[in-house]
Amino acid sequence: xxxxxxxSATNAxxxxxxxxxxxxxxxxxxxxxxxRDAEFDQLLCVAHRKLSANFWTxxxxxxxxARWFEASRASSVLxxxxxxxxxxxxxxxxxxxxxxxxxxxxxxxxxxxxLAEKLGVGDRVRVLVGELGVVxxxxxxxxxxxxxxxxxxxxxxxxxxxxxxxxxxxxxxxxALVTQMLRDADVGAVFCTYNGFGGKIxxxxxxxxxxxxxxxxxxxxxxxxxHRGEPELPEEEFAELELLxxxxxVCSIEAHR
Ligand SMILES: C[S@@+](CC[C@H](N)C(=O)[O-])C[C@H]1O[C@@H](n2cnc3c(N)ncnc32)[C@H](O)[C@@H]1O
Numbered sequence: 521x522x523x524x525x526x527x528s529a530t531n532a533x534x535x536x537x538x539x540x541x542x543x544x545x546x547x548x549x550x551x552x553x554x555x556r557d558a559e560f561d562q563l564l565c566v567a568h569r570k571l572s573a574n575f576w577t578x579x580x581x582x583x584x585x586a587r588w589f590e591a592s593r594a595s596s597v598l599x600x601x602x603x604x605x606x607x608x609x610x611x612x613x614x615x616x617x618x619x620x621x622x623x624x625x626x627x628x629x630x631x632x633x634x635l636a637e638k639l640g641v642g643d644r645v646r647v648l649v650g651e652l653g654v655v656x657x658x659x660x661x662x663x664x665x666x667x668x669x670x671x672x673x674x675x676x677x678x679x680x681x682x683x684x685x686x687x688x689x690x691x692x693x694x695x696a697l698v699t700q701m702l703r704d705a706d707v708g709a710v711f712c713t714y715n716g717f718g719g720k721i722x723x724x725x726x727x728x729x730x731x732x733x734x735x736x737x738x739x740x741x742x743x744x745x746x747h748r749g750e751p752e753l754p755e756e757e758f759a760e761l762e763l764l765x766x767x768x769x770v771c772s773i774e775a776h777r
Pocket of ligand 1: 574575576577599600601602603604605606607622623624625628650651652665666667668669680694
């Protein structure tokens with residue numbers, strides 16, 4: 521495991537227009553309302569704006585997750601594959617938690633730090649440049665994944681850029697690293713996925729919340745007890761089982777009324 525320096529900002533010099541946008545976004549997020557993505561994305565460079573719809577968490581989703589984590593009393597959050605830091609910056613503005621990101625593409629990690637500084641939360645957003653499993657990720661109360669390894673399964677025109685060698689084996693390997701982090705997490709830790717992460721979830725987790733009204737499924741899991749080496753289930757399969765269980769609970773509650 522390599523110990524990598526934290527990323528620092530290179531282009532946080534914002535113009536007056538940026539400052540106005542940042543102030544408006546901060547005010548909206550702190551008041552609990554979600555600015556439109558097009559408004560938020562004005563803080564990004566044009567190239568990163570174009571990637572927003574497919575690769576960065578929508579503002580509304582990030583705000584919901586930040587509130588879920590806050591309600592779970594998470595004071596530290598790790599975004600695996602932080603991109604330009606949209607999720608981290610929104611969470612840090614909307615709550616008092618500290619957000620950590622790990623991002624393999626240096627140019628994106630630098631933008632993540634700049635974005636946090638523009639929004640006045642540079643002290644609570646820290647970004648590691650490097651790959652999961654290669655650099656040591658901080659241990660946090662909460663972990664977030666927006667399908668970070670999906671690019672290994674995409675075809676040529678669908679990827680963020682052509683800078684990485686894609687492979688199914690690598691996809692499985694990276695997803696397995698996240699499963700290992702879930703096994704090792706403290707009891708009470710929470711894990712949120714937006715559009716999944718491609719791996720298995722240990723049975724010591726329970727599905728706390730699930731929303732299907734966004735473009736992709738959003739799920740919140742919580743570790744309820746120590747991992748005892750029992751079999752793990754692919755996230756989709758586990759979520760369906762859990763939803764079925766809670767549906768049965770609702771039915772049995774209603775039957776006994
Ligand atoms: C779909 S984007 C999500 C960005 C951000 N989490 C958000 O929600 O706005 C996935 C990001 O994960 C990064 N990534 C993919 N595999 C990674 C790995 N093994 N280690 C670190 N970052 C990775 C990609 O470079 C990309 O920026």
